[in-house]
Amino acid sequence: MMTSANDDRLVxxxxLMDSAGRDAQFTELDPFGERHGCWERTLHRENGGLRRYxxxxxxxxxxxxxxxxxAGAEDDRRRRRIDLGTIRLEGSDSSGWPADSIRRLLVSALQMAQQIEAVQLDDDRRSAS
Structure with missing residues (x-):
């Protein structure tokens, strides 16, 4: 069980996130933390008047x-979130996890976050997925 952000698997x-984000100039916004029963981490970049993540x-x-x-983007009133996908990881040892597939998914998410235009944002009061 993952009990700390220092768990080797999360590290x-x-x-992988830092490596993928570096080329797109995304940096850490939130480090790994336990939220809603899972461990989450967010990279972000402000560009084109939007906060992209x-x-x-x-x-x-x-x-x-x-x-x-x-992947997502937001301004002060509106946002857009896009679920890019899920990968089931086999086993508890991260050395057997598909690093190339994870990196490709992250790169796709970074590209998608960059491509979101302000006109695509939804009002926060509506469901935005």
Missing amino acids: TIAE VSLAITPDDDSPELSVI
Whole structure:
């Protein structure tokens, strides 16, 4: 079970996120923290008048954790969130996890966050997914 942000598996995922985010000039907004029963971390970048972000959540299941990625953008009143996908991770040892697939999913999320236009944002009072 993942009990701390210093868990080797979370450190490995954070390194993949940092590597993917570096080229797109995204930096850490929120470090890994336990939220709603999973561990979440967010990268962000302000660009084109919008706050753009990629959030990754990983369920702390030792047998087969799930990793989910969301891309989004927001201004002071509106937002857009796009679920980019989920990868089921096999086993508790991150050395067997598909790093290339995770990185590709992160790169896709970073690109999607960059492509969101202000006209695509939804009012916060409505469902934005």
